[in-house]
Amino acid sequence: MRKHKIIRVKQWLVAASLAMSFPALAFSQFTSVKTDDLNLLYYDFGHEYLINHTIRSYTNSLRFHENLFDYKLSEPVTLIMQDFGDFGNAGASSVPNNVILMGIAPFHYAYETNPANERINVLMNHELVHIVALDKPSSSDRFYRSLFLGKVDPAQSDPVSVLYGYLTTPRRYSPRWYHEGIAEFLTTWMSGGIGRVMGAYDEMMFRTMVRDNAHIYDAVGLESEGTTIDFQVGAHSYMYGTRFMSYLSLHYGPESIIEWTSRTSQSKRHFARQFRNVYGISLNEGWRNWIEWEKEWQQANLDRIRQNPVTPTRPLSRSPLGAVSRAIYDEENDRIFAAIAAPGRIAHIAVIDPGDLSMRRLVDIKGPALYFVSSLAYDPDTSTLFYTNDNNGWRDLYAVDVNSGRSTLLIENARTGDLAFNRNDRSLWGVRHFNGIVSLVRIPYPYTDWNRVYSMPYGEDVFDIDISPDGRLLSAAVADVSGSQKLVLLKTEDLLNGDYAPEAMVDFAESSPAGFTFSVDGDYLFGSTYYSGVSNIVRYEVESENIRWLTNVETGLFKPIPVWADSLIAFEYTGTGFIPVKIANEPVNSVSAIRFLGQEIVENHPIVTDWMLDPPSPEIIDVDTLIRERSDYSSFRNLSVSSMYPIVQGYKDYVAVGMRLDLSDPLRLHKFSISASYSPHTNVPGSERLHASLNYTMPSWRFFANYNGADFYDLFGPTKTSRKGYSGGVGYNANLIYNLPRVMDFNVTAAYYGGMERLPEFQNILTSFDSFLSLSSRLSYQSRQFSLGAVDHEKGILWELMGHGNYVSGRLFPRFNQNLDYGFALPLRHSSFWFRSSTGISISPRREPLGNFYFGGFGNNWIDYLPSRRYRTFISFPGVRLNEIGGTNYGKLMTEWVLPPVRFKRAGFVNYYANWAQLNLFSSGLVTNMDHQETRQLFYNAGAQLDIRMVIFSILESTFSVGYASAWNHDTGKRSDEFMVSLRLLR
Amino acid sequence: MVLQYAMVQYMDSKIIKLIHDEIDGVNTPRESRELHEILNSDEDARTLYHDLLRISDDLKQLKSEIKLPAPVLGNVKEAIENRTAIRNKKPNNIHPLITRVIMPKSNILSGKTAAVAAVAAAVVLLVILFTYDLPQPQQDEVAGTIGIEGIERAERYRSAQISSSDIILENEHFQQILQSDDFQRLVRSGELQELAANPSFVNLMRDPSVLELMRNEHLATLMRDPAMLELMRSEHLATLMRDPAMLEFMRFTSADPSLAELMYSNNSAQLMENTQFTSLMREPSFLVMMREPSLVEMLRNPSYLELMRNETFLALARDATFISMFRSESNIELLHRADVVELQRNESLPEFMREASFLELAANPAFSELMRNSTFVEMMRMPYSVELFRDAAFVSLMREPTFLVMMREPSFVEVMRQPFLVELMRNPNFLMLMRHESLLQLMRESSFLQLMREQTFVSLMREPSFLQMMREQTFVSLMRHSSFVNLMREPSFLQLMHSSSFIELMRQDQVHALMAN
Amino acid sequence: MADENDLELVLQCLNGDNGAFDHLVMRYQLPMYRTALGIVKDKYAAKDIIQNGFIKSWEKLHTFNTGKKFYSWLYKIMINESLNYLRNTRKGEMLSPSLQDDHTPFQIMVAKEESRQLYDSMALLSKDQRIVIQLRHFEELSYQEIADILEIDEKKVKSRLFSARMKLRELLSEA
Known part of the structure; x- marks a missing residue:
């Protein structure tokens, strides 16, 4: 398939979505629509239809927040509309500029973890809370912002900027549960009671923890362990945060959490100290009180459920599977197919035998979705299982032969899921998301292209479809903009004629009709609903349209598969994931409702009902009076000062002090930083006392220049990057493949060095001349995967080809080398084994320093900002000194065992705690000058490195590493060893 | 109640607090003593203290005056008993039907x-x-509202914040095109990509009016037509889209709602496929024609649109003369004439215009003059006129200058109105006759019209013999004679004329000579 | 207030003896009525509010924390019911002056001129100020009890109370 321009635009723009922290990757032609407080950017003509509605929703939400928080935007918000993924989401940042990145695709509705009402209205309500909570300044914040000319975004190269960042936007340094909690709380009431505070999934999660007496994390443990070892990973922050905020609102009134999260001149800078300021108790104490209260609350709900007989369930697998997709039962071979994703296991499709409960892996899932992993459908006649990869991006449609395990790509970027197989004509049906619109599509055999059957109006979402065994009927769940959800039955024949005329409709109001599946004879539909507050399995009779409840469980049952006449399979929620269980196909007489914490809040604090927004309709907000300008967005024209602050640097062994100025555009596509410093110490020669460096990065290009370059990290440790002399250069990089996990990059850099005394790359190597030109390029391809909650890649391949040439007084000294890493996951959770090889050759005289490769040492500085596992780089060789081993050609092989990480339930304090520790053992062999007996050197080494990840100020992740290695020279038998201690600041 | 309004603003807040606490009886003995010392020396403080004390007492008095208007216990007891009864009857549920349907939604x-x-x-x-005994609601009334005995619904506050009427989107229908698999295949096929790489297309796309064009609802519906999308894949459209004239045409036609609806209706995609038509669209002159409201009116008749697909018409439409005829003042003026417009509503006309013969005729300069002749227009409005025009002979007749002259004779219209004319016209002899100079002269005679009203004469004219007679100058001059009309009314003379001998008679030199004198 | 006896009655009621709840209704209907009346200033609405409030408290009796004071818990329910009524009435059409019964209960019951002046001044206070005045001066609750009911801290109760009295004093001196 010819790589055409729109896909390449997507790749650049996917990088723009990362531009928040790694700018200068993306370039595209944005169109800008400006109001007084918004700069809306979009890149696709197909998204224009949403612009006015987005402006109305944004303005509507902003006015509410300005009133509630008594807040005025410090600068307009830059809002980027994008369609990079098949499911909607958004992110917000206010440092250095207010930016919101909004995905216009529909939400996924797995287990009601997302609200079903109109999503742009919801996303604006939610993201603007983040902007207010981050951007609203107290008088002291305002003072520091004026002092540093803006909101300081900590720069890795000048970690002292962390302090300035804290002074200018203190609340940015708060845990994720704090920000997500207040955002989800307000979004629920602004949307009229639809949201996580009224979340049935949230009630289920805590109810199950109380029932199973599971550990409920404290504020520290949640961030260090809770959001990493659980199959829901980061989503935990949302549940815990919203729940804690809701508890506080119930007991201290909703206004109290506004007072807690609103940054005023009377408020404390740090979120935990402001908590004590408002509630008079410490955050930990408040959190403990909540957990005690939660236990009582959930026990009362469990008692309500137990007023009626609880349905018995028989497990069909030995342990919970983690997150699961819609499962399929293969009647002929009595086996279940399900895509599963659990911490410690790479996501894959499992074949489960309900008889002996055994399980085997069929094929990996690349890019699993958090809750539903992948979409599955099955053709029993050809034993072909259809599934989707890249589920968080643009989904690709695959098919796998369940007997041979061979999988083939059918349609790349199909952007289709919710698959259902029509055995009548061997066609595959699905739900496609594109430009924010949901379409029912049909993919006829041989499944090489799709046909659009029916496109829903914007805001109406179809999901969880199934086709009746005779191919006549299609069942689907449909959500409309008000958040109401229905189960609909449509004739496939009508649909193919373009008529959307539901035969029957069952109104589930605010609870979702999930996972409805036809029985083998087509007379019934089995699905699940939170109607009573607990997700139970229901049976819908197609003919009479009657609904019967089949279960009354304590936790929650989902995704039923009608298997046998008297029983069926469903997936039961447990604290560590979903487990397939067998239940009787027998109606129950009564099911009691549980109480919702949200409902308790409404009844005790009716003020939250006043927080419901007016609708963002044209009668209320006239967009034409708001829009000031429409133009092409130019990053260059939008460059502005983002911060200026004093810095400290190291030059050789002396201290230099100076200033740093940063400019960038709101999207951070163009970033310009310039720093200048001065070394006052008399030992520094006069000509070397002034230091300056300049960096300008834009999409695909980087320009840099240094004069007596100095570096903060030179103050700490053996590795020195500061160099006498001047240099300047330009770099270009291009992203050739971006289809996660497969990524291919190419970059090339040309630089001129003058007035040098040491080689730029090898500090201990003196140069025999003082100026030269260098050209280096790198082509890298990687396809590496990790399981949920992993701290490092656990399998895959990384291949790099590098070329480097130094041109000195008319002579060229080229060097080429390549690195190939291959690793596979071990049965131990998050443990893997890797082979890392590297070979290189230099076409230059052996004696010429410029022409040689140099190896040696871990390479980490005591305080550092480069990757902490530097022992993996080809130039490192722990156990010998830096640059000790040289050669014009070499061969290197390393084997590495990455041991399972140890997670700390609670190691530290709210402000400073350790997340995890991981030990890696490695051993490698290095041979240089293989073609020259006299100078050939052969070295071996073995070593270990322990990394401890720490978090300071809630978001600043640092890694403390200690390493030891012993190396010995094969020829001389001489042994040496090396200890390494390093603290890497700001991951 | 008279209160002295002491100047409180400048009193020490500590004193004020002591006063309030004393009123509330929460001062410690030491604080009470301290307060009373202050009150002894500070008149303002004393005044404030007494005022507040007074207010406190009056509030107590006010409290005692408030009585319950009616006991509430009775109602509360009744409500509680009902609930208890219901609870004991388990299940304790509120029928969702009530909370969802009865309550104001x-x-x-x-x-x-x-x-x-x-x-x-x-x-x-x-x-x-x-x-x-409450009748179960009809299936369709509340079809699908869950309501199951024994299944208690969780109480979750929910208020309708947003509805579909609040969401107004711009040209959402255009999305329907973008969602179609045909369009996506177009995108994937690279066709649009190459267009996108083509500078003229890119400038085109930046042209606000073209963007406006793209937003036109009708163009959007056209784009939904698979044939149109197939067309878009063809190189032809790419070149077309690069042609400013074409864009001018599309811009012009999409600007006028009625024309846009006409041009971009469902079946017009085939129109666009017709390379002849699309090349015609490029003719500046055609664009001028398209600007004529009357033409638009004419095109409203779908069959005219069909005409546009007719090869010959398209060939004609490219014919310089036709175009010049069409653009000529006269024609434009003609097109504005109500009767001509009326003519265009004649169902048969488009069929007729598809006749090759008409197209040739239309190329004849005389024809436009003919079209200006009300009689001809009158004639063309006759239902039978189409059949006439199918007759090659008649069409070739129409090319005769003489015919044009005949057309100018009011009497001829009278003739044309005679129902039998069609049959007559179909008669080759009569058509031959019509070419005869003599008939023309005859027609100028008022008497001839009278003749034409004579059924007998008309039936005579059908006779082959009559044509032969007409060749005889004698007969022609006989007919010119005023008395001939009277003769015609004589049955016997008619019989004579029908007889073969009459023709022979007419051929006799003597009769010629007689007639000549 | 008879806390211990309240608790005993509550426990009896939880064990199914609804008669015990009648005692509680009899004991607190007047103070609850006064509180509701002070907020909604409409005797019929106030009666309905406390009626529904008692029914709701009976329904939610199982959630009452026996470690707390019953009347504080009851006051909280009544105040919320009253605020709800105000909110909805405000959302709907406000009782237009013409519709208001000239003879509010106060005016009928308080023949004395001073009490009527005091009543009119109280009506001009803010809703929050009226509530703390009534809880303190009508129901004679302590600062802590008021804080528990209104879910605000004691400092805030005292500051509202002081400002309410000063406002009353100012209004009365103007009257």
């Missing part, structure tokens, strides 16, 4: 009041429901 009352209202309503209706 839109602005559900806020939290607690809603709950109270629901409880009150439920209490009453539950009693009725359990007597099982």
Whole structure:
């Protein structure tokens, strides 16, 4: 398939979505629509239809927040509309500029973890809370912002900027549960009671923890362990945060959490100290009180459920599977197919035998979705299982032969899921998301292209479809903009004629009709609903349209598969994931409702009902009076000062002090930083006392220049990057493949060095001349995967080809080398084994320093900002000194065992705690000058490195590493060893 | 109650606090002593203290005067007994049908009041429901509202914040095109990509009016037509889209709603496929024609649109003369004439215009003059005129200058109105006759018209013999004679004329000579 | 207030003896009525509010924390019911002056001129100020009890109370 321009635009723009922290990757032609407080950017003509509605929703939400928080935007918000993924989401940042990145695709509705009402209205309500909570300044914040000319975004190269960042936007340094909690709380009431505070999934999660007496994390443990070892990973922050905020609102009134999260001149800078300021108790104490209260609350709900007989369930697998997709039962071979994703296991499709409960892996899932992993459908006649990869991006449609395990790509970027197989004509049906619109599509055999059957109006979402065994009927769940959800039955024949005329409709109001599946004879539909507050399995009779409840469980049952006449399979929620269980196909007489914490809040604090927004309709907000300008967005024209602050640097062994100025555009596509410093110490020669460096990065290009370059990290440790002399250069990089996990990059850099005394790359190597030109390029391809909650890649391949040439007084000294890493996951959770090889050759005289490769040492500085596992780089060789081993050609092989990480339930304090520790053992062999007996050197080494990840100020992740290695020279038998201690600041 | 309004603003806040605490009886003995010392020396403080004390006493008095208007215990007891009865009857559920259907759906009352209202309503209706005589609601009325005995619905506050009427989107219908698989295949096929790489297309796309064009609802519906999308894949459209004239045409036609609807209706995609038509669209002159409202009016007749697909018409439309005829003042003026416009509504006309013969005729300069002749227009409006025009002979007749002259004779229209004319016209002899100079002269005679009203004469004219007679100058001059009309009324003369001998008679030199004198 | 006896009655009621709840209604109907009346200033609405409030408290009796004071818990329910009524009435059409019964209960019951002046001044206070005045001066609750009911801290109760009295004093001196 010819790589055409729109896909390449997507790749650049996917990088723009990362531009928040790694700018200068993306370039595209944005169109800008400006109001007084918004700069809306979009890149696709197909998204224009949403612009006015987005402006109305944004303005509507902003006015509410300005009133509630008594807040005025410090600068307009830059809002980027994008369609990079098949499911909607958004992110917000206010440092250095207010930016919101909004995905216009529909939400996924797995287990009601997302609200079903109109999503742009919801996303604006939610993201603007983040902007207010981050951007609203107290008088002291305002003072520091004026002092540093803006909101300081900590720069890795000048970690002292962390302090300035804290002074200018203190609340940015708060845990994720704090920000997500207040955002989800307000979004629920602004949307009229639809949201996580009224979340049935949230009630289920805590109810199950109380029932199973599971550990409920404290504020520290949640961030260090809770959001990493659980199959829901980061989503935990949302549940815990919203729940804690809701508890506080119930007991201290909703206004109290506004007072807690609103940054005023009377408020404390740090979120935990402001908590004590408002509630008079410490955050930990408040959190403990909540957990005690939660236990009582959930026990009362469990008692309500137990007023009626609880349905018995028989497990069909030995342990919970983690997150699961819609499962399929293969009647002929009595086996279940399900895509599963659990911490410690790479996501894959499992074949489960309900008889002996055994399980085997069929094929990996690349890019699993958090809750539903992948979409599955099955053709029993050809034993072909259809599934989707890249589920968080643009989904690709695959098919796998369940007997041979061979999988083939059918349609790349199909952007289709919710698959259902029509055995009548061997066609595959699905739900496609594109430009924010949901379409029912049909993919006829041989499944090489799709046909659009029916496109829903914007805001109406179809999901969880199934086709009746005779191919006549299609069942689907449909959500409309008000958040109401229905189960609909449509004739496939009508649909193919373009008529959307539901035969029957069952109104589930605010609870979702999930996972409805036809029985083998087509007379019934089995699905699940939170109607009573607990997700139970229901049976819908197609003919009479009657609904019967089949279960009354304590936790929650989902995704039923009608298997046998008297029983069926469903997936039961447990604290560590979903487990397939067998239940009787027998109606129950009564099911009691549980109480919702949200409902308790409404009844005790009716003020939250006043927080419901007016609708963002044209009668209320006239967009034409708001829009000031429409133009092409130019990053260059939008460059502005983002911060200026004093810095400290190291030059050789002396201290230099100076200033740093940063400019960038709101999207951070163009970033310009310039720093200048001065070394006052008399030992520094006069000509070397002034230091300056300049960096300008834009999409695909980087320009840099240094004069007596100095570096903060030179103050700490053996590795020195500061160099006498001047240099300047330009770099270009291009992203050739971006289809996660497969990524291919190419970059090339040309630089001129003058007035040098040491080689730029090898500090201990003196140069025999003082100026030269260098050209280096790198082509890298990687396809590496990790399981949920992993701290490092656990399998895959990384291949790099590098070329480097130094041109000195008319002579060229080229060097080429390549690195190939291959690793596979071990049965131990998050443990893997890797082979890392590297070979290189230099076409230059052996004696010429410029022409040689140099190896040696871990390479980490005591305080550092480069990757902490530097022992993996080809130039490192722990156990010998830096640059000790040289050669014009070499061969290197390393084997590495990455041991399972140890997670700390609670190691530290709210402000400073350790997340995890991981030990890696490695051993490698290095041979240089293989073609020259006299100078050939052969070295071996073995070593270990322990990394401890720490978090300071809630978001600043640092890694403390200690390493030891012993190396010995094969020829001389001489042994040496090396200890390494390093603290890497700001991951 | 008279209170001295002491200047409180400048009193020490500590004193004010002591006073309030004393009123509330929460001062410690030491604080009370301290306060009373202050009161002894500070008159303002004393005044404030007495005022507040007075207010406190009056509030107590006010409290004693408030009485319950009516006991509430009775109602509370009744409500509690009902609930207890219901609870003991398990299940304790509020039929969702009631809370969803009976309660006002839109602005559900806020939290607690809603709950109270629901409880009150439920209490009453539950009693009725359990007597099982309330008719079950019709399936379609509340089809699909869950309501199962024994399944209690969780109470979750929810108020309608947004509805579909609040979401107004711009040209959402255009999305329907973008979602179609045909369009996506177009995108994937690279065709649009190459267009996108083509500078002229890119400039085109930046042209606001073209963007406006793209937003036109009708163009959007056209783009939904698979044939159109197939067309877009062809190189032809790419070149077309690069041609400013074409864009001018599309811009012009899409600007006028009626024309846009016409041009971009469902079946016009085939129109666009017709390379002849699309090349015609490039003719500047055609664009001028398209600007004529009357033409637009004409094109409103779908069959005219069909005409546009006719090869010959398209060939004609490219014919310089036709175009010049069409653009000529006269024609434009013609097109504005009500009768011509009326003519265009004649169902048969388009069919006729498809006749090759008409197209040739239309190329004849005389024809436009003919078209200006009201009689001809009158004639063309006759239902039978189409059949006439199918007759090659008649069409070739129409090319004769003489015919044009005949057309100018009012009398001829009279003739043309005669129902039998069609049959007559179909008669080759009569057509031959019509070419005869003599008939023309004859027609100028007023008498001839009278003749034409004579059924007998008309039937005569059908006779082959009559044509032969007409060749005889004698007969022609006989007919010119005023008395001939009277003769015609004589049955016997008619019989004579029918006889073969009459022709022979006419051929006799003597009769010629007789007639000549 | 008879806390211990309240608790005993509550426990009896939880065990199914609804008669015990009647005692509680009899004991607190007048103070609850005064509180509701002070907020909604409409005797019929106030009666309905406390009626529904008692029914709701009976329904939610199982959630009452026996470690707390019953009347504080009851006051909280009544105040919320009253605020709800105000909110909804405000959302709907406000009782237009013409509709208001000239003879509010106060005017009928308080023949004395001073009490009527005091009543009119109280009506001009803010809703929050009226509530703390009534809880303090009518129901004679302590600062802590008021804080528990209104879910605000004691400092805030005292500051509202002081400002309410000063406002009353100012209004009365103007009257």
